[in-house]
Amino acid sequence: xxxRIGLIPGDGIGKEVIPAGRKILEALPASLKLKFEFVDLKAxxxxxxxxxxxxxxxxxxxxxxxxxxxLFGAVSSPSKAVKGYSSPxxxxxxxLDLYANVRPVKSVxxxxxxxxxxxxxxxxxxxxxxxxxxxxxxxxxxxxxIKRISEKASFRIATMAGEIALRRQKIRDSGVPSIHKSxxxxxxxxxxxxxQTDGLFRSTAREALAAHKFASSVGVEEQIVxxxxxxxxxxxxxxxxxVAPNFYGDILSDGAAAxxxxxxxxxxxxxxxxxxxxxxxxxxxxxxxxxxxxxxxxTLRSVALMLEFLDEEVAAAKIYSxxxxxxxxxxxxSPDLGGTASTTQVVEDILRRL
Amino acid sequence: xxxRIGLIPGDGIGKEVIPAGRKILEALPASLKLKFEFVDLKAxxxxxxxxxxxxxxxxxxxxxxxxxxxLFGAVSSPSKAVKGYSSPxxxxxxxLDLYANVRPVKSVxxxxxxxxxxxxxxxxxxxxxxxxxxxxxxxxxxxxxIKRISEKASFRIATMAGEIALRRQKIRDSGVPSIHKSxxxxxxxxxxxxxQTDGLFRSTAREALAAHKFASSVGVEEQIVxxxxxxxxxxxxxxxxxVAPNFYGDILSDGAAAxxxxxxxxxxxxxxxxxxxxxxxxxxxxxxxxxxxxxxxxTLRSVALMLEFLDEEVAAAKIYSxxxxxxxxxxxxSPDLGGTASTTQVVEDILRRL
Ligand SMILES: CC(C)[C@H](C(=O)O)[C@@H](O)C(=O)O
Ligand SMILES: CC(C)[C@H](C(=O)O)[C@@H](O)C(=O)O
Numbered sequence: 001x002x003x004r005i006g007l008i009p010g011d012g013i014g015k016e017v018i019p020a021g022r023k024i025l026e027a028l029p030a031s032l033k034l035k036f037e038f039v040d041l042k043a044x045x046x047x048x049x050x051x052x053x054x055x056x057x058x059x060x061x062x063x064x065x066x067x068x069x070x071l072f073g074a075v076s077s078p079s080k081a082v083k084g085y086s087s088p089x090x091x092x093x094x095x096l097d098l099y100a101n102v103r104p105v106k107s108v109x110x111x112x113x114x115x116x117x118x119x120x121x122x123x124x125x126x127x128x129x130x131x132x133x134x135x136x137x138x139x140x141x142x143x144x145x146i147k148r149i150s151e152k153a154s155f156r157i158a159t160m161a162g163e164i165a166l167r168r169q170k171i172r173d174s175g176v177p178s179i180h181k182s183x184x185x186x187x188x189x190x191x192x193x194x195x196q197t198d199g200l201f202r203s204t205a206r207e208a209l210a211a212h213k214f215a216s217s218v219g220v221e222e223q224i225v226x227x228x229x230x231x232x233x234x235x236x237x238x239x240x241x242x243v244a245p246n247f248y249g250d251i252l253s254d255g256a257a258a259x260x261x262x263x264x265x266x267x268x269x270x271x272x273x274x275x276x277x278x279x280x281x282x283x284x285x286x287x288x289x290x291x292x293x294x295x296x297x298x299t300l301r302s303v304a305l306m307l308e309f310l311d312e313e314v315a316a317a318k319i320y321s322x323x324x325x326x327x328x329x330x331x332x333x334s335p336d337l338g339g340t341a342s343t344t345q346v347v348e349d350i351l352r353r354l
Numbered sequence: 355x356x357x358r359i360g361l362i363p364g365d366g367i368g369k370e371v372i373p374a375g376r377k378i379l380e381a382l383p384a385s386l387k388l389k390f391e392f393v394d395l396k397a398x399x400x401x402x403x404x405x406x407x408x409x410x411x412x413x414x415x416x417x418x419x420x421x422x423x424x425l426f427g428a429v430s431s432p433s434k435a436v437k438g439y440s441s442p443x444x445x446x447x448x449x450l451d452l453y454a455n456v457r458p459v460k461s462v463x464x465x466x467x468x469x470x471x472x473x474x475x476x477x478x479x480x481x482x483x484x485x486x487x488x489x490x491x492x493x494x495x496x497x498x499x500i501k502r503i504s505e506k507a508s509f510r511i512a513t514m515a516g517e518i519a520l521r522r523q524k525i526r527d528s529g530v531p532s533i534h535k536s537x538x539x540x541x542x543x544x545x546x547x548x549x550q551t552d553g554l555f556r557s558t559a560r561e562a563l564a565a566h567k568f569a570s571s572v573g574v575e576e577q578i579v580x581x582x583x584x585x586x587x588x589x590x591x592x593x594x595x596x597v598a599p600n601f602y603g604d605i606l607s608d609g610a611a612a613x614x615x616x617x618x619x620x621x622x623x624x625x626x627x628x629x630x631x632x633x634x635x636x637x638x639x640x641x642x643x644x645x646x647x648x649x650x651x652x653t654l655r656s657v658a659l660m661l662e663f664l665d666e667e668v669a670a671a672k673i674y675s676x677x678x679x680x681x682x683x684x685x686x687x688s689p690d691l692g693g694t695a696s697t698t699q700v701v702e703d704i705l706r707r708l
Contacts, residue, residue: 077546077578081545081549081553086549087546090547127501127544127547128547130547130548132548132550132551133550134550137504139504139505139506140504140506140509141505141554142502142503142504142505143504143550143551143554144500144501144502144550145500145501145503146500147481147498147499147500147501148496148497148498149496149497150491150495151493151494152494155494190481191435192431192441193441193444193481193482193484194481194484195435195440195486196486196487196497197486197497199435199497200488200495225605226604226605226607227608227637229583229608229609229612230608230609230611230612230617231612232612233609233612247544250580251579251583251605254580254581254583254584255583255587257584258583258587258588259587263584283581
């Protein structure tokens with residue numbers, strides 16, 4: 001099988017980690033019978049300055065028509081509002097209907113307090129519909145944004161969460177050690193204040209998870225989002241799969257990343273029907289760009305995650321365990337983890353372990 | 355001076371901690387020349403079941419016309435949506451125009467990693483305007499909520515944040531030990547996605563903090579809210595005063611509470627012109643009600659915070675140091691802090707230290 005992968009480095013350290021992602025795909029053992037072709041694509045603030053478009057139409061077209069998956073680095077936000085500029089990743093998620101943002105946050109098993117959760121974030125609506133308006137009143141300006149929650153999107157994201165919970169159980173059943181015993185999905189919302197929008201998310205998610213294929217095996221519980229943030233930090237080991245509307249998912253995944261010590265470890269995949277874009281959770285980190293010290297692990301794990309959603313689970317597992325081996329040994333670590341290894345050295349070490 | 359204080363225990367452990375708040379006011383040394391009168395008021399889910407109103411009109415009227423301040427316990431949210439029920443504290447904040455929710459989160463100075471921050475949360479708008487609608491589409495139900503941000507509310511909350519930063523500096527200048535050297539306000543927003551609403555909050559807060567009285571002495575920085583959650587956990591000691599729109603403030607204060615070990619330690623005050631309601635950050639905790647094991651400290655600190663905003667800073671300082679002394683000694687602690695003391699015992703110990 002040949003997979004055609006779009007590479008969108010974006011800005012800042014995106015340009016250093018996406019090449020690492022390409023390298024690991026090229027280094028996968030021949031026995032897997034996987035071939036890769038790559039297409040370099042533009043998006044981001046630099047692209048905006050060069051071409052006037054943060055997400056050039058060509059990038060969307062090529063992804064849609066020619067690619068099986070993609071890797072997205074990071075983009076810089078301008079420090080002040082710039083007319084006509086808006087985040088290309090948010091646009092891309094919508095244009096390709098990548099309705100799920102899947103963010104596994106996992107410590108090594110030997111950590112003092114191991115955690116192993118997946119945040120399944122709705123990826124197309126909530127305040128990310130970006131429908132805003134501003135008007136003048138005698139007391140000054142007032143701005144409003146729409147937060148939109150639909151039954152359709154809530155149902156499919158909760159279904160995805162249930163499926164991921166089952167898939168994780170299957171992996172545990174196959175003998176892979178885990179801190180969890182049985183699958184559990186936690187529904188996050190704020191329906192005590194937002195009775196209609198978050199109320200709809202809550203009831204629809206409950207309904208989706210009551211489906212026959214989940215009902216007998218996947219536990220379901222709920223957390224109000226503020227209390228979820230609290231518990232995330234007090235008892236993170238409790239959580240298996242967390243499903244959340246777009247914005248809460250954004251917050252919770254950064255919070256969970258703090259628990260494993262660095263955003264530089266946390267991958268994500270933007271997933272739609274038959275398409276996935278791997279994307280490290282970290283930003284473009286202009287303060288450290290060009291120094292070869294960015295942690296490539298978030299990207300390498302995002303590559304694996306993308307492969308999982310393209311049904312290449314064996315290849316994905318190879319990458320995960322090479323990364324885990326590097327972390328467990330703890331000899332070649334990037335500075336965000338307290339080490340002194342360069343990006344290049346970390347990548348080499350992990351490739352060696354494939 | 356005689357202060358008339360409304361007591362609104364609400365539901366669950368609210369009924370155990372609000373009496374403790376009353377006790378500490380009654381126990382303040384006579385040398386302070388402060389007298390208190392109390393009015394018992396209803397609100398909450400029980401009030402709703404009894405009277406049909408979660409926030410009875412009489413409660414609002416008495417607070418408005420007869421009281422100088424109040425203490426609010428906690429209310430239970432029904433586990434399913436109940437017609438006509440909606441959170442009385444959200445309504446109260448709006449009805450009395452208590453535009454600021456001030457939430458200091460502080461560890462004892464002897465903690466391994468001491469932290470000392472105040473979250474200044476806008477308290478009247480954002481998604482808490484609760485303007486929602488639901489409509490049918492061929493693909494199912496869709497619900498929308500309005501997130502509203504005004505220049506006026508953003509300006510006054512940022513001004514309050516600046517004033518709190520200056521006040522904290524004054525206390526440090528008077529010789530009280532602190533982990534901070536100079537005042538700093540961190541503006542939290544998500545203007546990379548919400549350019550109009552959060553953009554307005556960001557630019558207005560910047561403007562407010564550029565006022566002459568702050569410009570020379572209060573440092574100002576910004577954090578995107580997801581990154582703020584991350585940093586809150588990675589380097590909490592950095593933060594002095596954080597100012598945020600309503601919902602982000604809700605999230606961040608629960609997150610910060612996790613850092614000091616228990617929501618049972620974290621107070622808040624809902625503050626308007628000349629009026630303040632002290633309110634512990636924790637909920638009604640039905641699981642532990644009636645057992646005399648709720649931590650009363652969040653409420654006792656909320657009493658002190660209310661007094662601060664009623665310009666009784668000396669009385670407030672007495673309560674803070676009695677609480678700190680109890681915590682520093684660590685002998686009589688409630689179960690949420692790993693101790694075995696009852697609510698009654700903790701309260702007695704703190705009263706003794708007044
Ligand atoms: C850059 C930003 C628009 C984005 C988001 O909010 O989704 C980022 O925070 C993320 O989590 O991928
Ligand atoms: C109970 C709920 C409405 C409230 C809020 O969201 O403000 C609570 O979480 C708080 O922080 O005081």
